[in-house]
Amino acid sequence: MARTNPFQFAQQVRSEVAKVVWPTRREVGLTTVMVLLMATVFAIFFFTVDMIVRLGLEAILGMAS
Numbered sequence: 001m002a003r004t005n006p007f008q009f010a011q012q013v014r015s016e017v018a019k020v021v022w023p024t025r026r027e028v029g030l031t032t033v034m035v036l037l038m039a040t041v042f043a044i045f046f047f048t049v050d051m052i053v054r055l056g057l058e059a060i061l062g063m064a065s
Contacts, residue, residue, distance in 0.1 A: 004012070023031070
């Protein structure tokens with residue numbers, strides 16, 4: 001692989017960064033809200049499943065003793 005000097009490297013970095021399509025403020029906000037909403041839904045789901053498993057295990061262990 002050919003080596004480049006720091007000046008050429010900086011030029012290449014600038015040209016690559018210019019190709020990046022940056023999200024708009026609205027897209028970032030909407031994506032953030034969706035991530036927070038999905039995290040909340042999954043937290044509630046796993047909390048509910050955990051409680052059901054806990055109650056089931058307590059019932060099974062309660063019958064055994």
